[in-house]
Amino acid sequence: xxxxxxxxxxxxxxxxxxxxxxxxxxxxxxxxxxxxxxxxxxxxxxxxxxxxxxxxxxxxxxxxxxxxxxxxxxxxxxxxxxxxxxxxxxxxxxxxxxxxxxxxxxxxxxxxxxxxxxxxxxxxxxxxxxxxxxxxxxxxxxxxxxxxxxxxxxxxxxxxxxxxxxxxxxxxxxxxxxxxxxxxxxxxxxxxxxxxxxxxxxxxxxxxxxxxxxxxxxxxxxxxxxxxxxxxxxxxxxxxxxxxx
Amino acid sequence: xxxxxxxxxxxxxxxxxxxxxxxxxxxxxxxxxxxxxxxxxxxxxxxxxxxxxxxxxxxxxxxxxxxxxxxxxxxxxxxxxxxxxxxxxxxxxxxxxxxxxxxxxxxxxxxxxxxxxxxxxxxxxxxxxxxxxxxxxxxxxxxxxxxxxxxxxxxxxxxxxxxxxxxxxxxxxxxxxxxxxxxxxxxxxxxxxxxxxxxxxxxxxxxxxxxxxxxxxxxxxxxxxxxxxxxxxxxxxxxxxxxxx
DNA sequence: TCGTGTTTAATTGTATGACAAAAATTAGTT
DNA sequence: AACTAATTTTTGTCATACAATTAAACACGA
Numbered sequence: 001x002x003x004x005x006x007x008x009x010x011x012x013x014x015x016x017x018x019x020x021x022x023x024x025x026x027x028x029x030x031x032x033x034x035x036x037x038x039x040x041x042x043x044x045x046x047x048x049x050x051x052x053x054x055x056x057x058x059x060x061x062x063x064x065x066x067x068x069x070x071x072x073x074x075x076x077x078x079x080x081x082x083x084x085x086x087x088x089x090x091x092x093x094x095x096x097x098x099x100x101x102x103x104x105x106x107x108x109x110x111x112x113x114x115x116x117x118x119x120x121x122x123x124x125x126x127x128x129x130x131x132x133x134x135x136x137x138x139x140x141x142x143x144x145x146x147x148x149x150x151x152x153x154x155x156x157x158x159x160x161x162x163x164x165x166x167x168x169x170x171x172x173x174x175x176x177x178x179x180x181x182x183x184x185x186x187x188x189x190x191x192x193x194x195x196x197x198x199x200x201x202x203x204x205x206x207x208x209x210x211x212x213x214x215x216x217x218x219x220x221x222x223x224x225x226x227x228x229x230x231x232x233x234x235x236x237x238x239x240x241x242x243x244x245x
Numbered sequence: 246x247x248x249x250x251x252x253x254x255x256x257x258x259x260x261x262x263x264x265x266x267x268x269x270x271x272x273x274x275x276x277x278x279x280x281x282x283x284x285x286x287x288x289x290x291x292x293x294x295x296x297x298x299x300x301x302x303x304x305x306x307x308x309x310x311x312x313x314x315x316x317x318x319x320x321x322x323x324x325x326x327x328x329x330x331x332x333x334x335x336x337x338x339x340x341x342x343x344x345x346x347x348x349x350x351x352x353x354x355x356x357x358x359x360x361x362x363x364x365x366x367x368x369x370x371x372x373x374x375x376x377x378x379x380x381x382x383x384x385x386x387x388x389x390x391x392x393x394x395x396x397x398x399x400x401x402x403x404x405x406x407x408x409x410x411x412x413x414x415x416x417x418x419x420x421x422x423x424x425x426x427x428x429x430x431x432x433x434x435x436x437x438x439x440x441x442x443x444x445x446x447x448x449x450x451x452x453x454x455x456x457x458x459x460x461x462x463x464x465x466x467x468x469x470x471x472x473x474x475x476x477x478x479x480x481x482x483x484x485x486x487x488x489x490x
Numbered sequence: 491t492c493g494t495g496t497t498t499a500a501t502t503g504t505a506t507g508a509c510a511a512a513a514a515t516t517a518g519t520t
Numbered sequence: 521a522a523c524t525a526a527t528t529t530t531t532g533t534c535a536t537a538c539a540a541t542t543a544a545a546c547a548c549g550a
Contacts, residue, residue: 494547496545498543501542502540503539503541504537504538505538506535507537508536510531511530514527514528515526516526517524520522
């Protein structure tokens with residue numbers, strides 16, 4: 001198995017496609033395009049300065065990752081989750097994390113445990129500073145560490161995909177006052193079970209942590225579902241101000 | 246002003262893209278293109294009679310689903326699994342199935358249980374007749390039922406994706422004499438636990454069944470790894486008179 | 491004002507041609 | 521056979537085209 005090494009100074013020229021993919025998914029995950037929004041191809045071409053070919057290839061990829069839904073003859077739309085779909089995904093995510101936690105507790109190296117601890121602290125810091133961007137990065141790092149520590153190399157990708165789908169509430173879960181601290185505590189507890197090399201406890205810790213986070217997320221979801229006065233495909237030209245229903 | 250009548254024959258005209266996707270993934274899953282094989286775009290265009298545009302979009306999709314790996318400047322290749330990767334995926338699959346089994350046992354309707362039973366019988370039949378194609382169909386049906394019965398609508402897709410990745414040994418696991426019967430027995434046992442509405446037993450049944458199947462799969466994998474006549478280094482290939490205009 | 495049918499514009503789905511850059515193959519030379 | 525130069529394939533990307541479909545704008549009668 002080859003492990004790729006990235007030289008620090010080396011600026012890797014990405015392909016137009018992969019570049020487009022990254023930028024587009026960022027636009028979605030960061031909420032520039034919101035669930036339900038149409039993604040008009042030409043508009044994306046303009047914004048990203050790439051050809052329709054590349055945009056479409058990126059869209060196909062995002063469709064596969066369920067971030068975007070491509071409706072025949074109508075085009076791509078940012079995927080919107082029903083509460084049911086949300087819960088289904090959450091359940092899977094929890095299960096996956098449980099697997100990771102058990103394995104981490106069993107096989108994780110001390111170095112990996114240390115790395116995980118650092119990630120949690122970084123996240124704590126970011127939360128204290130209320131730095132939205134850093135929080136996101138820290139969360140990603142945490143999950144990356146968590147999954148890698150499990151020793152199952154297919155997990156990071158899978159979880160990344162699940163998280164992307166759930167991303168619409170990601171950035172927001174920290175807006176709930178008091179929650180962040182609680183989150184960190186939950187993660188600390190998880191860390192302890194791993195340190196103690198106790199897979200069953202780790203499993204339980206993940207469930208607990210996910211159960212609590214789910215409640216917040218559900219609240220956020222309800223909030224989202226009530227507010228969206230979805231503008232019917234209007235361009236920048238006109239702004240529809242009237243609210244119906 | 247043409248009034249379309251689509252009453253009896255519901256032949257839905259698929260898009261070229263989705264058609265291409267299906268056909269291409271079938272070619273891979275059924276082993277026409279084997280792990281490691283290069284997928285030359287123009288070749289695929291010829292074979293499938295579609296434009297490069299559509300082929301490339303389909304390939305991007307398959308890349309996202311990890312059936313194909315697109316190597317920069319080299320092109321798409323049918324993904325090949327190392328033993329480690331295989332085990333990692335298998336572990337995830339088992340976990341996912343466990344989740345499904347527990348939920349099925351808890352929430353599955355009687356009708357769904359019945360459907361599952363039918364699927365198992367259909368599979369049994371197909372195995373007895375040694376009808377390769379029907380076996381594949383039966384397996385798909387079984388998993389579909391199994392996942393749907395769980396009530397988690399995100400599961401069928403996820404499992405389908407995992408199975409596709411593991412597909413290289415799918416068709417073959419039944420070649421091992423004696424295994425099929427054992428498989429069916431394992432599934433019957435699982436069915437019983439679900440009927441008994443016993444989630445923990447169902448969980449255990451899935452683990453058992455997966456553990457046994459894994460052994461077969463691993464053997465098959467070793468077999469595959471030893472035989473491939475791939476040419477990693479430069480090899481001289483004799484070109485017989487392949488003149489062609 | 492409100493449908494409701496019609497015309498017009500925007501958008502998607504797909505194909506084709508083009509071309510530089512990177513790889514693979516062939517041919518030529520030692 | 522080993523190495524290198526020349527040639528052909530193949531990829532990655534863009535631009536253009538155009539039918540089919542959908543959405544928007546418009547017009548008109550109730």
